[in-house]
Structure formats: structure tokens, C-alpha cells
Amino acid sequence: MQLYFWPRMRKDVRKYVRGCLHCQQYKPPNKRPRAAPYQPQSMAYPWETICVDLMGPKPTAYGQKKWILVIIDQCTKYVELFPLATASSAIIVQKINEVAC
Numbered sequence: 216m217q218l219y220f221w222p223r224m225r226k227d228v229r230k231y232v233r234g235c236l237h238c239q240q241y242k243p244p245n246k247r248p249r250a251a252p253y254q255p256q257s258m259a260y261p262w263e264t265i266c267v268d269l270m271g272p273k274p275t276a277y278g279q280k281k282w283i284l285v286i287i288d289q290c291t292k293y294v295e296l297f298p299l300a301t302a303s304s305a306i307i308v309q310k311i312n313e314v315a316c
Contacts, residue, residue, distance in 0.1 A: 261288055261290045261293070264288075265311075266285075266287045267284070270282065270284075282299040283296055283298055284297040284299055284310055286310070286311065295314050
């Protein structure tokens with residue numbers, strides 16, 4: 216296969232594609248679809264909605280806790296942090312119940 220090139224080749228190809236009806240109808244979109252705008256929810260009372268995140272593992276000295284559980288109340292923006300030795304789902308559920316119930 217040979218390579219082809221001529222001066223202003225890119226400009227000529229672009230002009231040809233823009234003038235081709237078939238090319239315009241079936242070309243893939245070159246822009247990502249826009250995401251729906253964020254609409255914050257209004258909270259009626261504290262602890263109605265919470266955000267939970269787990270940070271780690273963090274480098275630590277031997278025997279120290281290396282995970283941090285973060286719980287944020289969306290209404291009041293109150294933050295609770297819990298150091299954890301392990302990141303098991305049972306411990307995380309237990310901590311959420313301690314805070315929210």
C-alpha cells in the first residue's frame with residue numbers, strides 16, 4: 216500500500232466530507248452527550264439523607280487503624296469520622312446504625 220499526500224490535503228478532505236450528504240447523515244457524533252444538570256434535593260430534617268465514604272487503606276504503623284469511614288448528614292453538613300482497622304461491611308453498617316439510629 217502506498218501513502219498519498221498533497222498540499223492542503225486535510226482541507227480538501229474536510230471540504231469534501233462537509234459537502235457529502237451521506238457523510239453528514241451517518242457520521243458518528245464528535246461530542247459527548249451533555250449530562251443532566253444537577254438538582255440539589257431539599258432535606259426536611261437531619262439524618263434524612265446521608266453520604267458515606269471509605270478512605271484508605273492509609274499507611275500506618277503496625278497495629279493502627281488504616282481505614283477512615285466518613286459519614287455526612289446532607290441537611291446539616293455534620294461530619295462523623297471513624298477510624299477502622301478493617302473495612303468490612305458488617306463494621307460499616309454497625310457504625311452507620313450508631314450514628315443515624
